[in-house]
Amino acid sequence: MAIGLYSAGIIGTGSYLPEKVITNKDLEQIVDTSNEWIVKRTGIRERRIAEDCQATSDLATNAALLALEDAELTAKDIDLILIATSTPDMPFPSTACIVQHNIKAENSAAFDLEAACSGFIYALNTAHQYIATGFYKNILVIGAECLSRITNWKDRRTCVLFGDGAGAAVVSRVKNGYGFLSHYLGADGSGAAALNVKAGGSRMPATLETIEQNYHTIYMDGSEVFKFAVRIMSTAAEEALRLAGLEKESIDYLIPHQANIRIIENAAKRLNLSMAKVFFNIDKYGNMSAASIPVALDEAVKSGKIKKGDNVCLVGFGAGLTWGSSILKWHK
Ligand SMILES: CC(C)(COP(=O)(O)OP(=O)(O)OC[C@H]1O[C@@H](n2cnc3c(N)ncnc32)[C@H](O)[C@@H]1OP(=O)(O)O)[C@@H](O)C(=O)NCCC(=O)NCCS
Structure with missing residues (x-):
């Protein structure tokens, strides 16, 4: 399609x-x-x-x-x-x-x-x-x-x-x-306070004080983000599936954002997916933000885990708050 x-x-x-x-x-x-x-x-x-x-x-x-x-x-x-x-x-x-x-x-x-x-x-x-x-x-x-x-x-x-x-x-x-069958994107700016870098932009330019207060580094309310992540990972994947006209069972391989193995396992469970169909390399690299999904995709493809005709689901979430998912039929 x-x-x-x-x-x-x-x-x-x-x-x-x-x-x-x-x-x-x-x-x-x-x-x-x-x-x-x-x-x-x-x-x-x-x-x-x-x-x-x-x-x-x-x-x-x-x-x-x-x-x-x-x-x-x-x-x-x-x-x-x-x-x-x-x-x-x-x-x-x-x-x-x-x-x-x-x-x-x-x-x-x-x-x-x-x-x-x-x-x-x-x-x-x-x-x-x-x-x-x-x-x-x-x-x-x-x-x-x-x-x-x-x-x-x-x-x-x-x-x-x-x-x-x-x-x-x-x-x-x-x-x-082949290729992209659907995408689903979302944002909820009311969650901006849960995960951010406060200083260095137009709201709070760099001063001696912003540096002393560590406002140029990542602030995160871990448990708030955790709750959001657990909910949104499966919801976003399900929305992309719906837009592609596919059922959960059609996912051959899931490439999730790598933020926490517990979030990934939870998403797999909600999607009825065995962990054998889920790629994770968080043990080696931690959370690399926007780089996590493409690095995981590259490693999954190069290690032969994704084959021609597979329905691959990419799903991520992050600061904003934001989330997104894509379904693609692998063609190589
Ligand atoms: C950050 C995260 C790992 C914390 O795990 P958690 O199980 O929620 O732990 P909590 O924050 O409830 O902290 C539990 C205790 O561990 C402590 N703790 C936190 N970090 C610690 C660390 N690195 N080492 C040891 N103890 C730590 C806390 O201080 C707290 O102690 P307390 O009970 O005495 O106050 C988890 O909340 C998480 O993964 N959140 C989502 C993060 C995420 O996805 N971010 C990226 C978005 S793209």
């Missing part, structure tokens, strides 16, 4: 994780926590952290080049670079412009999109619209984050959760019947 003139799907994926590993044992040295608590409450064992010399665009560039190779395209074939990130290199220019220059995508437009951890799903949806209308042919969609730069390393409630990384997908025309 094509939405618009042309069917669109993902024709190549790539991901990049910085080499530096921080284990739960390492975190025991800097905050009052334990490996046992982190594993039991979140499922996270370690996370990757970018080198001081690396910014979000560097991680994104590496992921982008691998996705292009996988799609058997060159940078010159790309019409648009779309980056979902909450940790851009700088307020402007966009990180997408920096990546465009790095990979020499000289025929490409470029912009960033911000929907926190739901960003990659929002960006896939956006890319789909351009392909479906025939406006563009090949779009590089990237989710990339350096969350370590906005983490409060003195706050044990948040610093154990996050990691850095980037994942990319090339979205292009595919044969009718």
Whole structure:
């Protein structure tokens, strides 16, 4: 079922994780926590952290080049670079412009999109619209984050959760019947206070005081976000299924946002899915916000877990509050 003139799907994926590993044992040295608590409450064992010399665009560039190779395209074939990130290199220019220059995508437009951890799903949806209308042919969609730069390393409630990384997908025309079957996006700005970075924007520009108060780092009401996440993950997946005209049983593989293994297990249960059909790598990388889903997708595809004809469901949630899901029939 094509939405618009042309069917669109993902024709190549790539991901990049910085080499530096921080284990739960390492975190025991800097905050009052334990490996046992982190594993039991979140499922996270370690996370990757970018080198001081690396910014979000560097991680994104590496992921982008691998996705292009996988799609058997060159940078010159790309019409648009779309980056979902909450940790851009700088307020402007966009990180997408920096990546465009790095990979020499000289025929490409470029912009960033911000929907926190739901960003990659929002960006896939956006890319789909351009392909479906025939406006563009090949779009590089990237989710990339350096969350370590906005983490409060003195706050044990948040610093154990996050990691850095980037994942990319090339979205292009595919044969009718394959590719995206549906998307479902949502937002509820009344939940903005539950998860945010307070300072550094127009509301609260950087001052000595904002730095002293740690207002440039992530604030999260963990239990509020947990309750929301458990509800929205299955609801969002079900809505995308409904829009695609499919039943729960039709999901061959679920790629959820990687925030907490308990949230993922709960979503699987509500969707009547065995964990064998659910991808998770949260143990290795923690929560990489907009990068979590594309990195998971790349690893699932490359490890042969997703096959041609499979109905794949991507589902995420995040600050905003926001949520999103996509169903696609894998075509490669
Ligand atoms: C953050 C989260 C893991 C906390 O787990 P939880 O089971 O809800 O734990 P609570 O916040 O209720 O805290 C329980 C206790 O553990 C303590 N605690 C919190 N973090 C800790 C840590 N890293 N190590 C040890 N103890 C910790 C708390 O201080 C609290 O102690 P208290 O009872 O003495 O006050 C969980 O709420 C969560 O995953 N929330 C959703 C996060 C999310 O999805 N964020 C991303 C959105 S994209």
